[in-house]
Amino acid sequence: MAVLDLKRKLAILSDAAKYDASCASSGSVKRDSRGGKGVGSTDGGMGICHAYAPDGRCISLLKILLTNFCVYDCAYCVNRVSSNTPRARFTVDEVVDLTLGFYKRNYIEGLFLSSGIIRSADYTMEEIVRVARTLREVHDFRGYIHLKLIPEASPALVNEAGLYADRVSINIELPKDESLVSLAPEKDVAGIKKAMGAVRLSEDAAKDKGRKTRPPKFAPAGQSTQMIVGADAATDGAILKRSESLYGAYRLRRVYYSAFSPIPDATSRLPLQRPPLVREHRLYQADWLMRFYGFQRAEIIGEAEDLDLAIDPKLAWALRNRGDFPVDVNTADRERLLRVPGLGVRAVDRILDVRRFKRLELDDVKRLSRGIEKLKPFLICADWSPGALTDRADLRQKVEPRQLDLF
Amino acid sequence: MQVVRLAYETDFDGWRRAARAMRARGVAPESALWTVDGQATLFDGADEPAPPLEAAPAGAFRVPKTFMDLAPRVILHRSDERFALLYRLLWRLQDEPDLLHIASDADVARAHHFAREVGRAAHKMKAFVRFRLASEEDDAYVAWFEPAHRVAEATAPFFARRFANMRFSILTPDTCVHWDLAELSFTPGADPADAPSEDALEEYWRTYYASIFNPARLKVGAMQKEMPKRYWRNLPEAALIPELIAQAQGRTDTMVRQAPTEPSRRVVKAAVRNSRDAPWEGQAPTSLAEVAAGVDHCRRCDLWRDATQGVPGEGPGKAKLLFVGEQPGDQEDLAGTPFVGPAGQMFDRALAEAGVPRTETYVTNAVKHFKHELRGKRRIHKTPDAGEVTACRWWLDAERRIVRPRVVVSLGATAALAVFGKATPVGKFRGQALQLPDQAQGVVTYHPSYLLRVPDEAAKAKAWAMFVADLKLAWSLAA
Numbered sequence: 079m080a081v082l083d084l085k086r087k088l089a090i091l092s093d094a095a096k097y098d099a100s101c102a103s104s105g106s107v108k109r110d111s112r113g114g115k116g117v118g119s120t121d122g123g124m125g126i127c128h129a130y131a132p133d134g135r136c137i138s139l140l141k142i143l144l145t146n147f148c149v150y151d152c153a154y155c156v157n158r159v160s161s162n163t164p165r166a167r168f169t170v171d172e173v174v175d176l177t178l179g180f181y182k183r184n185y186i187e188g189l190f191l192s193s194g195i196i197r198s199a200d201y202t203m204e205e206i207v208r209v210a211r212t213l214r215e216v217h218d219f220r221g222y223i224h225l226k227l228i229p230e231a232s233p234a235l236v237n238e239a240g241l242y243a244d245r246v247s248i249n250i251e252l253p254k255d256e257s258l259v260s261l262a263p264e265k266d267v268a269g270i271k272k273a274m275g276a277v278r279l280s281e282d283a284a285k286d287k288g289r290k291t292r293p294p295k296f297a298p299a300g301q302s303t304q305m306i307v308g309a310d311a312a313t314d315g316a317i318l319k320r321s322e323s324l325y326g327a328y329r330l331r332r333v334y335y336s337a338f339s340p341i342p343d344a345t346s347r348l349p350l351q352r353p354p355l356v357r358e359h360r361l362y363q364a365d366w367l368m369r370f371y372g373f374q375r376a377e378i379i380g381e382a383e384d385l386d387l388a389i390d391p392k393l394a395w396a397l398r399n400r401g402d403f404p405v406d407v408n409t410a411d412r413e414r415l416l417r418v419p420g421l422g423v424r425a426v427d428r429i430l431d432v433r434r435f436k437r438l439e440l441d442d443v444k445r446l447s448r449g450i451e452k453l454k455p456f457l458i459c460a461d462w463s464p465g466a467l468t469d470r471a472d473l474r475q476k477v478e479p480r481q482l483d484l485f
Numbered sequence: 486m487q488v489v490r491l492a493y494e495t496d497f498d499g500w501r502r503a504a505r506a507m508r509a510r511g512v513a514p515e516s517a518l519w520t521v522d523g524q525a526t527l528f529d530g531a532d533e534p535a536p537p538l539e540a541a542p543a544g545a546f547r548v549p550k551t552f553m554d555l556a557p558r559v560i561l562h563r564s565d566e567r568f569a570l571l572y573r574l575l576w577r578l579q580d581e582p583d584l585l586h587i588a589s590d591a592d593v594a595r596a597h598h599f600a601r602e603v604g605r606a607a608h609k610m611k612a613f614v615r616f617r618l619a620s621e622e623d624d625a626y627v628a629w630f631e632p633a634h635r636v637a638e639a640t641a642p643f644f645a646r647r648f649a650n651m652r653f654s655i656l657t658p659d660t661c662v663h664w665d666l667a668e669l670s671f672t673p674g675a676d677p678a679d680a681p682s683e684d685a686l687e688e689y690w691r692t693y694y695a696s697i698f699n700p701a702r703l704k705v706g707a708m709q710k711e712m713p714k715r716y717w718r719n720l721p722e723a724a725l726i727p728e729l730i731a732q733a734q735g736r737t738d739t740m741v742r743q744a745p746t747e748p749s750r751r752v753v754k755a756a757v758r759n760s761r762d763a764p765w766e767g768q769a770p771t772s773l774a775e776v777a778a779g780v781d782h783c784r785r786c787d788l789w790r791d792a793t794q795g796v797p798g799e800g801p802g803k804a805k806l807l808f809v810g811e812q813p814g815d816q817e818d819l820a821g822t823p824f825v826g827p828a829g830q831m832f833d834r835a836l837a838e839a840g841v842p843r844t845e846t847y848v849t850n851a852v853k854h855f856k857h858e859l860r861g862k863r864r865i866h867k868t869p870d871a872g873e874v875t876a877c878r879w880w881l882d883a884e885r886r887i888v889r890p891r892v893v894v895s896l897g898a899t900a901a902l903a904v905f906g907k908a909t910p911v912g913k914f915r916g917q918a919l920q921l922p923d924q925a926q927g928v929v930t931y932h933p934s935y936l937l938r939v940p941d942e943a944a945k946a947k948a949w950a951m952f953v954a955d956l957k958l959a960w961s962l963a964a
Binding site: 092117137339431 | 591791
């Protein structure tokens with residue numbers, strides 16, 4: 079085999095990693111490099127996006143595979159064993175040097191390392207852990223590290239990964255177990271769920287203040303996962319039901335939705351039609367409603383249904399539940415205000431603050447929100463009542479974002 | 486007209502001194518004009534020079550803490566309006582002490598808007614500064630950066646924390662920041678030519694940037710919203726953007742048009758070999774290992790879908806005493822072993838008091854998957870129905886057949902239903918030995934989680950005593 083230079087390897091192994099949507103560097107503990115010998119800090123709250131690619135995605139981490147050689151044959155994956163994509167493999171030192179070099183030039187927040195499965199699950203996991211260990215222990219690197227876990231790897235290796243990583247993740251890939259069996263024959267849903275369960279137990283144990291022998295720490299930024307949208311026939315309802323159960327069972331920080339996108343050297347087992355990107359966007363919106371707005375999944379969508387692509391799920395819910403509107407912005411409680419389409423968490427908190435000192439008028443709400451027209455049918459203010467507007471049959475046409483015509 | 490000259494663009498202390506004195510003297514916002522030294526104003530020469538601004542008497546007036554949080558941030562904004570806006574707010578606070586809570590007020594909204602833009606500029610500085618190696622020997626780095634607002638000084642501590650052990654300078658048109666491994670220092674604005682013009686790693690960074698981009702999902706607007714063009718000229722990767730956008734459609738079309746290639750023969754052969762070696766299923770299990778493997782893949786009812794794993798029994802294969810619980814709970818579902826959660830701990834305490842060593846008994850459940858419903862983000866236990874209990878008896882019966890215990894203890898009503906095949910109320914049948922068809926004896930008692938739920942202390946103590954007595958009875962029958 080020809081020897082590849084480092085630049086070519088980087089091209090192959092970052093190209094192979096780009097189908098993983100996650101690039102977050104958020105939610106970890108606060109730490110910095112003072113008093114140490116290396117570089118790196120994390121801010122605790124939100125991470126930093128150091129660049130954006132023309133696909134609109136944030137580039138926060140050096141997101142690469144250790145190798146894209148893989149013994150699995152997952153239909154949706156460009157790195158499956160039966161694909162004829164070019165292959166490469168980094169050495170541990172190469173990944174470490176690239177990470178530190180990029181970090182010192184302020185290109186990145188840290189490393190997101192994943193890998194194809196080579197030889198065995200344990201061997202692969204060990205290599206991944208070795209990179210993280212070298213960064214942390216040899217170079218005292220205090221930036222962000224996200225490691226992909228191999229579900230079948232031994233618990234000791236998973237625990238070691240959790241010791242070095244800020245976040246760990248295992249991709250569930252597909253919303254329905256049956257699709258995983260047919261599209262990713264070597265992947266085992268039961269194994270994935272068990273590994274996620276084990277991660278949650280380790281997280282809980284690390285946080286348990288009552289225990290005498292508390293493990294030092296375990297992935298303070300928690301675990302996340304990714305689902306591919308549109309590679310099988312699953313409805314949006316089925317996808318969100320899966321997310322709901324993952325959030326509940328394993329306390330995931332995030333579920334990423336990745337619209338299935340054409341890959342080089344595709345197999346005939348996949349659909350030809352790719353889903354519209356807006357579908358992915360609507361799923362994220364619905365996911366936010368479940369996590370931050372107090373919506374239950376069943377309120378947003380039934381299991382066999384798809385989300386409306388033309389309007390956002392909160393507006394769709396409001397149009398279906400007009401009896402709950404209009405909401406009086408001067409008296410309604412937080413939960414009710416959060417359900418008004420067009421009012422976000424921040425706007426609601428501001429409204430609650432202002433309300434203690436004055437009665438809000440339409441102009442006040444206008445300054446606190448983005449766009450008052452969409453809000454008008456759903457709100458009562460000191461100087462505004464929607465009257466019959468809320469119940470008009472053509473309300474949807476009035477509040478639906480205008481489709482622009484190509485000129 | 487009262488003209489105030491501040492020493493420099495971000496002279497917060499100067500502004501504060503002047504504003505304090507002017508408010509004390511009753512100078513209304515309309516009659517104040519704020520400038521920075523070196524700037525000419527419309528009123529130059531037409532106005533008497535401002536009297537020297539002496540320090541106001543201490544404790545002359547107080548402002549809310551939120552104002553002192555907001556003002557130093559607003560002053561970093563590049564808008565000429567900022568000093569006057571802050572003075573207007575300060576003035577209005579005299580009569581409207583709660584003003585800053587009214588986020589919908591036009592002045593307050595404007596100040597918040599400025600503060601937000603300054604915050605964003607600081608955040609973008611953290612993101613878009615690009616260091617270049619200036620001296621390999623000293624491991625020293627220099628960056629040239631043009632912040633949207635005057636945030637260089639305020640953002641410097643972030644870089645010092647992050648790169649505490651690396652010498653660096655950030656040069657900007659306003660102020661330059663230097664870190665010497667011990668202290669931050671600041672010098673006047675510089676010129677782009679003062680920074681190195683290239684760095685060997687930038688070629689790698691551009692390779693990464695181009696490769697991580699997915700041409701099949703072009704969203705140029707989303708990119709520009711977060712990475713505005715004003716920053717592009719100092720980002721080494723930005724030069725690639727036009728080319729990447731131009732080629733995207735063509736690359737995507739090629740991918741979609743391309744016929745799938747044939748996998749190599751070696752791969753196909755390996756797949757055939759794997760499927761031939763797949764485990765063979767269907768017959769009743771004859772060992773506990775087979776039970777464990779089977780339970781995990783069981784599809785006899787639908788509970789597997791939302792559960793993590795099937796939880797088989799645990800204990801020696803020749804135990805004399807077999808306990809049957811209801812079903813795994815949240816913790817058991819995650820761990821894959823029975824009775825490890827709160828009810829399991831209660832169970833362990835009772836066993837200890839009754840003198841029954843758990844390790845010599847076999848502990849399992851009537852239903853092997855966790856049945857629950859989601860309430861918010863919590864999984865709440867739900868009692869399995871008769872259909873699920875019946876479906877799962879396949880496994881319980883196998884465990885009983887393999888372990889062949891002398892005594893089977895049913896913990897709770899669901900377990901009793903599974904063991905006896907019919908409803909066997911605990912209240913009526915507990916405390917006695919019951920005959921089972923397979924020559925084992927049966928004992929029914931409470932489920933340990935019942936003891937967790939009994940509300941009043943007296944009833945709890947009574948239930949506890951009965952539970953322990955039942956465990957003792959079962960142990961004596963098994964001996």
